[in-house]
Amino acid sequence: MKPSLQLRLSQQLALTPQLQQSIKLLQLSTLELNVEIERMLLENPLLEREGADEEGGDAPAVLEMPTAEAVAAAFETSEHLANGDQDFEPATTVEMPDTITEAYDSVSDDDIGEAAEWRSEASGTRNNDGDDDSDFQEFQAATTSLRDHLEGQLALMPLPDRDRALVRLIIEALEEDGMLLQGLEELLPLIPEEWEVELEELVTALRHVQHFDPVGIGARSLQECLALQLKAREKTPTRELAIDIVEQCLELLGARDFVKIRRRLSCDDDQLRAAHELICSLNPHPGAAFAPLDARYIVPDVIVRKFRGAWTANLNPEAMPRLRIHRVYADILQQNRGINGSLSTQLQEAKWMIKNVQQRFDTILRVSQAIVERQRQFFDHGEVAMRPLTLREIAEELELHESTVSRVTTQKYLASTRGIFELKYFFGSHVSTDTGGACSATAIRALIRQMVAGEDSKKPLSDAKIAEMLGQQGIVVARRTIAKYRESLNIPPVSQRKSI
Structure with missing residues (x-):
């Protein structure tokens, strides 16, 4: 065999670091996204949150403290005055800073009395060692096991x-x-x-x-x-x-x-x-x-409201992190280009992070709006009006890949007047009807729940009877399917629902 050269043409998808980060951020939940952003803020000095300066408010005024010479002169003056030396003239005049003088002038006698009363009450809660640093977590109600x-x-x-x-x-x-x-x-x-x-x-x-x-x-x-x-x-x-x-x-x-x-x-x-x-x-x-409670709170990514008779989806501002490039470091890099390669790399990573976060929420909003348009009847009438919907339908409408829609709808939540739902909740299989249409499995579960809630407890409905009643409404469902839906709703069988 002899060595030879061959030329081939092929197409392949190269997952660049930017694309990998975009896919990773897309599948993260809101809590996981905040954890990832905090990690990036610690590692990359060129990335910061918007409003970081405004949130802290105005910086407290720095009081100009007297120098050591002024303090020594003040002590010397106090000693001479204590000895009755009225003819003593201090060599150095000690002046209080204007900020301190104005602060004392603005305090009334009532304020001083209230402060003294508060200090006397608070002194009882201090530690015996005189440490004034209080940990307010100590005052929280302790959980007894x-x-x-x-x-x-x-x-x-x-x-x-x-x-x-x-x-x-x-x-x-x-x-x-x-x-x-x-x-x-x-x-x-x-x-x-x-x-x-x-x-x-x-x-x-x-x-x-x-x-x-x-x-x-x-x-x-x-x-x-x-x-x-x-x-x-x-x-x-x-x-x-x-x-x-x-x-x-x-x-x-x-x-x-x-x-x-x-x-x-x-x-x-x-x-x-x-x-x-x-x-x-x-x-x-x-x-x-006495078991410890593990409370988990959900921050919805999307809020659905009815505006002028139409349901619209909007991003939740509380769930959107606001990021920007640090202006000081960006100006330094602009004035001194090519000096520090690591800072240039971090600047590019910060830009990617901001762009990918924005793209993540834009994709969530597009998918959510498409879901809301398909499920308008649900927001008007509830679960019984849920339409069958698949990931492929949304993917084809938005010209996205089906896996992208799956990532967007996983651990992303929507808040509406009917409650908070995961975006996955609006997707489900369908069951054929006599008229040639389709009925969502979620709507069938809602009908089963309504039938069981309105049944006679002395003669509860069996799975076969529920299937027969649904057939009268044009929904053809087998008895085994009814049993599967009933078990998913945690509804016991007919023998356990019978009362005296």
């Missing part, structure tokens, strides 16, 4: 140290909802052997925990949790029947087989209904109230 709540009750009980240690062991073994899913036999190996603890002592420690607040803590099963709460209530015939149901017929109650419950416990419908309502008022997770 379930273990801390139980430990506080344990501290008030007159128990020996041995029993107190066993109760504390039970508390540490509890789950976040207050249940004890770990068997007592599994806790025995955790205790030192020299203690010689028997199983009965752990049972006694568990009984102590089960008497703590909230009621139901330390239960080993749902049945025991409900029984503990019922036994803590006032003794009534309804309570006794509810205890029997929980201890003997809890599985039948879950299956809503009220006929077998009445037959087994020999009760009538009124008694069973009252006991059922009492059981439903109990808390199956008594310790969940």
Whole structure:
């Protein structure tokens, strides 16, 4: 074989750094975008937020402090005056700065009295070491955990140290909802052997925990949790029947087989209904109230409003970061071109960042407006008027790639009078109708929810009946599809929706 040269022509897409950054920013959520921008602001000195100077307000006036010589002269003057030397003339005249003099002149006696009163009240909250720096986070309400709540009750009980240690062991073994899913036999190996603890002592420690607040803590099963709460209530015939149901017929109650419950416990419908309502008022997770809350807030990217009878989409100013080139560094580079190559590179990266962020929001606005135009009936009438829509339809209308539309609609939110929705929510499959049209799956779910909400609780609608009712409206849906949609709505089957 001999070496040879060949010439070939081919086309390929080169992902430049600018294009890679544009794709990356497009698929980020608002929170992730802010994190990325903060990173760029730290790394690139030529990039800054707009209004950074205005947000800080006017710079505080810098007070001109007296010099060291003036301070020494002031001390010398005060000593001579204290000794009664009236003929003393200071060599240096100490003058207060105008800003300080004007500040003192503008303060009234009432203001001084209020300031002194505030200072006397605030002095009680200072640290003992005289540190005036206060951390306001210390004044926030502290979140009490379930273990801390139980430990506080344990501290008030007159128990020996041995029993107190066993109760504390039970508390540490509890789950976040207050249940004890770990068997007592599994806790025995955790205790030192020299203690010689028997199983009965752990049972006694568990009984102590089960008497703590909230009621139901330390239960080993749902049945025991409900029984503990019922036994803590006032003794009534309804309570006794509810205890029997929980201890003997809890599985039948879950299956809503009220006929077998009445037959087994020999009760009538009124008694069973009252006991059922009492059981439903109990808390199956008594310790969940002490679980830390993870609140997550959504900042919508687009706001939809109705203007002159038409729905329009506008970008949310609160979600749009405003960036610009740092003027000082830009002027230095313009006056001294070619001196520092790294600054020139950072200037180009800052321009790319500003352009890509603007392009990101422009694309989000275009896609959102196209969605709003297709789903006008939804904003007027709700979910039942949702039209079937696919990513390809929006991509063809805006002359974008389908993957671009997918990135734009992921983790981007739209706020309207009907609530906040992810842009993905407006896309869905369709079901054919008798008239040759199509109905959105979201609209079918809304119809199923309406039918179930208006059904007779004594004779709930089955999946086949719902399919038949939709067929009467011209929507042909199989029973299996109804079951799938019903499960996605967290609606229980017909046997579990039946009431007494």
